[in-house]
Every structure is written in structure tokens, then in C-alpha cells.
Amino acid sequence: MRDQWFFEKTIPEILDESRTSIKIKKKIYSGKSSYQKIEVFDTLVFGRMLVLDRVVQLSQIDEFIYHEMLVHLAMFSHQNPKKVLIIGGGDGGALREVLKHPIEEACVVDIDKKVIEISKKYLPFVSKGAFKNKRAKIFIEDGIKFTKKYKNFFDIIILDSTDPSGLSIGFFHGKFYQDVSRALAENGVLIIQSGCIFEQFLRVKSIYNKLKKIFFEVKIHQACIPSLQCSSEYIFILALKSVSQKPNYKNIKQRYKKLNLDLEYYNPEIHFSSAVLPKYLAKKLNVNT
């Protein structure tokens, strides 16, 4: 039998000039929901992977880097988060990390029920039972419509969507970020998975500029995530709604020690070191350093 290889769908930004391919050990699932193609397969290099519309969403070996950075950068930027909204995140990884904190409730809003079902069945190591937690509320709805219903409510909003395409293009519009800001409580914090700094620079810049117009402070954080389709830093953009909760190292360190979470990637030093930008990037993004 011939080897089977997975070729990731090319990022439009780089015009099919560079490709990553990964040898498939075993196809676990392949199907279609009303919204997208869903695939799960095992690989030797990255373990089990979830792929939506031919784009890698997560892999077993390094999803902890993505989910810890996405969640804890935001959670530790708030003094006392109680109400959390995760938009997207149907795999349950962000929910798993959020529930490590002493929060009251975490809402997951994903439009695609099938992603949640497939993730529970074939990727149980991601959610680790989080969907059954009493503090978790799952909504099968459009995240944009859901967000519009709230005002001054959530302490944290985590945007864990797919890349901008038909299904999620609205998550990258300034109009949506205004709705998010309104849905956040006074000291609310937003975090957005924003793609790769090299291949998707224009997207990162666009999100950053839109948020700067709406939020009090906007910070770019980075982490390397081997299995995601990018050859450089993966970007998380963190936005604070108001001035009073701006985090400092000492405060984060204290709360991190007190909470004693079981983490493998995020720590208070990473919180700050991940936001240090080289000069060329600061210039390109027009960020003051």
C-alpha cells in the first residue's frame, strides 16, 4: 500500500508557494458536518490530529501550548475572572484550561455540534471530561449572534475560532470586536488566536489595528506551536477593556503560585517574555516599545 500523506490547505496569503505535509499512520475519522469537513488521523510525528476543512486545528503533542497560552494569558490578565465565554473551541481544550481556575461559569459557543461530538469521541485527551463539568454551559449557536445578546457580562472572552473563511470571517471584523467589548464587564479581557506572524502578517496587523481603536491596551503575544501550519511565531492578541486591571509581574506571580495550576507551558515569566517584540516586528506593526 502506498503511503498516505496529508497536505495542508495552502494559506491564501502565501499563494501555494510553500507546503507542509505529514505522513498519516491511520485515518480515524472523515466526515462532513453542515459547516465543514472534519477529519481525525494519527501521525507518528504529532500524534492524533484534528483537521477542519484541510487545516490542522490541533495535535496531541502540542495542543497544550496553544490552549495554555490562549487561556491563561487572558485569565491572569484579570484580577478575579468569574464568567468566561469561549467562542469556537468545540474541541474542549480551552474549556479544560479555563476550568482549572475558580470561575463560576464558562460558556462554550460553537456553531458546529459535530465538532464537539467528534472531539469527545476521538480526542478525549483534549476536553478531559470538561464538557460534563457543572460550571460548563454549551451552546450550539453562531458566536456573533450570541455575543450581541450580552452587555457588561463576561470577565473573559476567548476567541478560539478557525481561520477567517466563510464560517468564521465575521470574527475578524471590527464590528464584532465592538460587540465583544460591550459584552465584556468593566475590567474584561479579550484574547484572539490570530495566526502566524510570518505567513499571516496582514491578518495579525489588521486584528491588532482594529482592537487598538476599541480597547484600552492591546498586546501581541507569541509562542511556537510545531504542528500548526506556520513556520514562525503563532500569535495571540490580548486586549484589555479598561485601565485598572493592567497586570504586573508580581501580581501574576502571586496568583499563579496561589492557584497552583497544573500547567506545562504557561508561567508568569512566559506571560511577559512572549510579549517582547523584535524591532523589525514592532516597526512593521507600528507598536511602541
Added chain:
Amino acid sequence: MRDQWFFEKTIPEILDESRTSIKIKKKIYSGKSSYQKIEVFDTLVFGRMLVLDRVVQLSQIDEFIYHEMLVHLAMFSHQNPKKVLIIGGGDGGALREVLKHPIEEACVVDIDKKVIEISKKYLPFVSKGAFKNKRAKIFIEDGIKFTKKYKNFFDIIILDSTDPSGLSIGFFHGKFYQDVSRALAENGVLIIQSGCIFEQFLRVKSIYNKLKKIFFEVKIHQACIPSLQCSSEYIFILALKSVSQKPNYKNIKQRYKKLNLDLEYYNPEIHFSSAVLPKYLAKKLNVNT
């Protein structure tokens, strides 16, 4: 005409299970030296690239990240570097960065004359005339034999070799690091390009452990370099020969301001943030954080 794609030689560590390929716009040069196959081609994504034995050595778009980190992490870890040795580095990029400092002399020792010739001819944007500088001395010799000839001489030794293979395998032996330590002056600093933390973890760990036995302090620094064959952080290992010159932020910041170098990636904040390790890596490498 069919598109031409460059498939990088697979890293032995990942067993041909994952591949990166880059579309070639134009082949500029292809030939063989006594030691290796040398290729230069233009790509749309990464600009002009230098490839040795099917492994990407540098590309136009991001070589500044590699060369600035390799050189300035070491140069700013020494109070007053005057004599510098670059082992490998036939493309001239490390030399270009070293010469930005007020040093007395920089020796480049590369066994392959042809790499220097091809780099001068087809990649002039890398050396930028550095080979003609009066403070530069070029030796076409085996770096291991060259290093053995010196004792307490160099302030900085920069190991800018190819990956461990026939030609450069000796650069990854503990015996060589002992010779390097002897060739360094009292407060000497060594830096080694050490590969990628994900794909080449065992190599990184091996270099780290060998250096720990010989040097006073060993630090792992990281940077993302899009065009290099790795999907995660690229590692530079920095080793200090003695206790007295351990750099601190204030001191580096002062000298950085005074020297006013023309840099795009390295800065004093990056010097320290690039050395912050996530917990899982510190554990795997047995590093105290």
C-alpha cells in the same frame, strides 16, 4: 513547464514523516565542492536561499534573525570582546554582524572555500563586503584542527556549522568543546547553533549536557526562523567560561545603547526573553528555572 519544488532532506530525527517543500522561482546555482552539494535558488516566499546537501542554510527574508541572535547574544555576554573566532559561517553573515562591534580581529574558519566564493557571488546581501574588512581574517581549514592551535586567546567563539553529518559531526563532540574552552580567554563566551527544539530535541539536549560539564554557565536561547527546516523554536546555546562576566540586563542595555548598532531582531529585552523556558522544556532538559 512543470513547477519545480525543493523538498528539504528529511531530518533523521523525524524519520521522513513530515516534509516541507518550497516552490522554486529560479535556479541560480547548482554545483559540488570537495565537501558538499551547493545550491542557490530564488523563491517567492523566502527570497534567495542557500542550500547545502539539501538542507536550507539561510534565506534572504530571515537570515538577519539567525545571524543577529547567533552573534549578539554572545557579543553582549562579554564585557569587551576583541578577538572573535567564527567556525563555519562561510556565507559571511556572522562575520558581518561581528564587525558591527569595535573588535580587533575576527577569524572565519571554513573548510569549504567554494561556499565562500558562491556566497560572495550570489548572496552578496549576506556578507555585505565583510570579507574585505581589514579586521577579518579568512582561513580555509578544518575548524577542529584550527581551534586546537589556540590557548586562552579568543574572547568569543561562534560555532556556525552545518548540522551534524560527515563534514561537521566533530563539532558536536564533548572533546571539541574542551578544545574550544581552552582556546577561549578567561572570560570567553561560546555560542552554538543547535537546531530545533522539537525535531532535534535529542541533539539540543546532548550539546547542553556536554557543555554543562565544561562551562561555568550554559543557557538555552530560542528564536523562530521561518525558512529553516523546523516547525518550532530554533535553539542557540550560550556558554560562559567563567563566573565574572555573567551579563545582567542593565549592563547589556547600557552597552547596547552606547554602541548604537543597526539591528532588526536582537535587543536587550530579546536577550533575556529568548532564554525563558516553558516548564515542560525545563523538565525535559533538566534545567533549573
